[in-house]
Amino acid sequence: MKILYVTSEASPFCKTGGLADVAGSLPPALAANGDDVAVILPLYDQISLDWKEQMTFRGNIYVDLAWRHEYCGLFSLEYKGVMWYFVDNERYFRRGQLYGEYDDGERFAFFSRAVVSLLPQLDWMPDVVHCNDWQSALVPIYIKDESVRREDVRGIRTMLTIHNIEYQGQFSESSVCDLFGLDFGWYADGTLEMNGCVNLLKGAMLCADSVTTVSPTYAKQLHYSFYAHGLENIVDMIGDKMEGVLNGLDVEGFDPATDKAIACNYTADNTAGKVACKAELQRQLGLNQDSSVPVMAIVSRLVSHKGVDLICQVLDGMMDTGMQLVVLGKGDVGYENFFRAAQERYPGRVSAQIAYSDKLSRQIYSGADLFLMPSKSEPCGLSQMIAMRYGTVPIVRETGGLADTVRSCQAGQKNGNGFTFANYNEYDMLYAIGQAVAMYRDNRKTFAAVQKNGMTDDFSWGASARSYRNIYASIVG
Ligand code: GLC
Numbered sequence: 396m397k398i399l400y401v402t403s404e405a406s407p408f409c410k411t412g413g414l415a416d417v418a419g420s421l422p423p424a425l426a427a428n429g430d431d432v433a434v435i436l437p438l439y440d441q442i443s444l445d446w447k448e449q450m451t452f453r454g455n456i457y458v459d460l461a462w463r464h465e466y467c468g469l470f471s472l473e474y475k476g477v478m479w480y481f482v483d484n485e486r487y488f489r490r491g492q493l494y495g496e497y498d499d500g501e502r503f504a505f506f507s508r509a510v511v512s513l514l515p516q517l518d519w520m521p522d523v524v525h526c527n528d529w530q531s532a533l534v535p536i537y538i539k540d541e542s543v544r545r546e547d548v549r550g551i552r553t554m555l556t557i558h559n560i561e562y563q564g565q566f567s568e569s570s571v572c573d574l575f576g577l578d579f580g581w582y583a584d585g586t587l588e589m590n591g592c593v594n595l596l597k598g599a600m601l602c603a604d605s606v607t608t609v610s611p612t613y614a615k616q617l618h619y620s621f622y623a624h625g626l627e628n629i630v631d632m633i634g635d636k637m638e639g640v641l642n643g644l645d646v647e648g649f650d651p652a653t654d655k656a657i658a659c660n661y662t663a664d665n666t667a668g669k670v671a672c673k674a675e676l677q678r679q680l681g682l683n684q685d686s687s688v689p690v691m692a693i694v695s696r697l698v699s700h701k702g703v704d705l706i707c708q709v710l711d712g713m714m715d716t717g718m719q720l721v722v723l724g725k726g727d728v729g730y731e732n733f734f735r736a737a738q739e740r741y742p743g744r745v746s747a748q749i750a751y752s753d754k755l756s757r758q759i760y761s762g763a764d765l766f767l768m769p770s771k772s773e774p775c776g777l778s779q780m781i782a783m784r785y786g787t788v789p790i791v792r793e794t795g796g797l798a799d800t801v802r803s804c805q806a807g808q809k810n811g812n813g814f815t816f817a818n819y820n821e822y823d824m825l826y827a828i829g830q831a832v833a834m835y836r837d838n839r840k841t842f843a844a845v846q847k848n849g850m851t852d853d854f855s856w857g858a859s860a861r862s863y864r865n866i867y868a869s870i871v872g
Contacts, residue, residue, distance in 0.1 A: 396867055397431040398422075399521035401510055403503065403530035404493060405434060406645075408442045408479070411493050412696075413642075413777050414527060414558050417609070420645040421863070423475035424856035428864060431519060437506050438470060438481035440489040446472070450481060454516060458509045460501070461576035467509045469516055478518060482509045494530075500566050504575050507533035511541060511548065520547060523867045525554045529564030532599035533575060536587075539602050540577060552870040555603040557596070559774050560617060561624050561700070564595030590625065600629050604870040606637040607863075609775035610796035614639030622772050640863060641799050642775040643856030644784065649757075651785045656754045657761040661786070663850035666843075669761060669786055676762025680746035682719050689835045690719045691828070692763035692787065694756050694778055697726025697734070697749075702769030702792060707733050708821040714741055716832040721759055723748040760785040765831055769816075769824050773797050779813070783849030788842070789813040790827050800854070804845045805830055812849035 404410055406419030418434065426432040438447075450470040458467045468483030482488075487502040496502065511534060514520060526534045535553035542549045566574070570593055571582045581587045587598040600606050608614045614637060616622040617630045630637060647653075651669070652662045658675035661668030670686065677684050691713070695701045706713070707730070713720065722734045722745075734747035748755060760766075766782035766789045775796030779789045783800075791797040793815045804811025805827070814831045816823040834842045 396523065396864075396871065397519050397521045398425060398433070398867060399510075399514075399517070399524045400425075400432065400434045401507075401524060401526045401531040401534055402434060402436050403506070403528065405436050405479075408436070408446055409439050409493060413775065416645065416777055417558070417642055418527065420643065420648070420856055421860065422477045424643065424860035425863065426476035428860055430864065432476070433478040433480060433517065433521070435480040435482065435510055435513070437488045437502075438468070438483040439493060440485075441493065442481070453480075455483075456512060456516065458505060458512050459576065460505055460508050461573050463505075465505060467505075467513070469513055480513070480517065482506055482513070484509075500564070500570060501574055503530040503564075504533055507531055507537060508576070510534055511537045514548060514551075521551060522871050523552050523554060525556065525863075525867075526599065526603070527556050528558050529562055529595045529599075532564055532595040535599050535603040536577070536581070536595075540581070552605075552867075553603045554605040554607065554866065554870070555596075555599045557600075557606065557608045557617075557774070560596070560608075560622070560626055563589075563597065563624070563626070564593075565589075566593040566595070568592060594626075597626060597629050600626070600633055600637075604636075605866050606633060607640050607866065608637070609640070609642045610799045611639035611641065612798045613772075613774045613795040616772070616795060638866070640859050640866075641796060642777065643859045644777060644780045644854040646784065646855045649760075649781050649784055651761055654757055654761070656757040658758070661761075663786070663847055666786055666846070672758070672761040673764070674762075676721070676758055677719070679758070680721060680748070681743065682721070682746055683743040688717060688719050689764045689832050690721060690762065691765040691767055691790075692759045692782070693720070693722045693724070693767050694759055695724045695726075695768065697722075697724045697730035699727070700771045701726075702771055702819070702824075703727075703730050705769050705819070705821040705824050706767070709825045710737055712825050713828055714744065716829055717836075718744075718765070718828075718832055720745045721748070721763060722746070723750065723752065723756055723759055725749055725751060757785075760787055763787045764835055765790060765828075767828070768792075768797060769819075770794060770797060771819055776800070780854045783812055783852060784854065786846045786850050788831065788846055788849065790824075790831050791815055792819065792824070793817045800852075802848075804834075804841075804848075810848055811845055812852055813845065
């Protein structure tokens with residue numbers, strides 16, 4: 396089978412969030428199963444020169460977007476058994492950031508139109524085009540639209556994966572013809588219309604042959620308004636067309652046995668190196684050098700849906716358990732300042748690193764004992780899997796992918812790999828934290844068993860890649 400994966404970011408080329416991790420590791424896993432796989436993404440200015448020097452220029456075309464006529468270059472490189480295509484237009488992609496520009500709608504409409512226009516220039520015509528989030532949601536719509544006129548795209552099947560339903564790509568009614576270059580009928584018949592404006596995610600959910608999201612629990616939760624941000628009726632409407640496939644983790648990229656960023660390598664069978672990582676982390680971040688104190692880590696965007704408000708409410712209660720706390724992340728200024736102030740109030744016990752840093756995050760995953768992730772909603776979440784792989788025991792709220800990856804050890808369950816709580820409530824969270832700290836202090840043998848369960852769990856892409864393969868096969872028929 397021939398699969399074209401369309402994404403607005405992919406590791407190791409460019410990354411703002413979890414989509415990049417998925418786009419960087421699912422396509423190689425699909426290719427390893429024997430399919431032809433290519434990925435297409437924008438050629439952002441942020442992609443390093445090292446990568447750009449490895450690219451081959453494949454030619455250029457002009458892309459029509461309503462009344463616009465735009466240059467579109469195509470570059471490619473081969474990496475991990477996959478062909479990676481890059482769409483070049485400096486006016487749209489030579490910017491200070493990947494997203495958050497005033498004309499994001501136009502930038503990603505251009506990208507989506509370019510993908511469909513470039514199909515004949517690629518090495519092969521795909522059987523399936525697999526799109527992700529609102530940035531490429533126009534692709535299934537354009538393919539459907541062009542099928543009427545273009546024989547070559549008529550047989551292509553499409554899939555949309557929703558990584559976070561909060562971001563839907565909403566634009567004014569006038570954008571249908573003037574920006575996206577579509578007939579107004581797409582809006583008038585309700586495909587693109589939602590509450591008086593254009594909703595690209597809704598349009599793609601209706602047009603794609605298959606819709607997936609990134610964990611089975613999140614797929615179920617999307618039938619409820621609390622999680623679906625207004626699209627619950629559409630989720631109901633598409634019924635069986637939608638399913639949840641749990642993301643995997645790049646288990647080679649995140650391996651404490653080989654990770655060069657950490658102080659000392661270790662494995663599930665011999666965790667001695669983790670003790671050294673903890674000592675180094677405490678030294679580096681100016682925490683009191685004491686190996687008996689549990690170090691709890693938070694590596695997260697500091698925004699409310701990650702559950703940061705719960706942490707703010709009971710921080711003192713958390714510190715009363717005797718733990719040390721390390722926070723790494725950026726986000727809402729109020730939260731950033733809260734953790735800066737906490738570091739002042741608890742010298743030697745709290746370290747607030749208001750930054751994004753891949754290297755420091757790995758040092759934290761390896762050096763901490765506990766990992767806190769109390770998300771309000773979490774489509775899949777990767778950090779809890781990384782933490783477990785590095786032997787850092789997670790404490791999570793039972794939602795979305797957290798519920799699908801973390802098994803509670805609290806009531807003496809033998810195969811537990813972490814601590815969980817159900818309600819979005821700061822005292823329930825604090826109770827679970829208390830249980831974790833107590834186990835670390837008083838029952839080190841059981842704690843080590845929980846730690847080992849997480850380290851030896853299989854989070855690799857193998858099973859998920861097979862699930863995707865089955866869905867592709869079912870829509871291609
Ligand atoms: C989004 C979700 C996150 C998920 C990631 C990859 O960032 O918020 O939960 O892990 O996409 O699918």
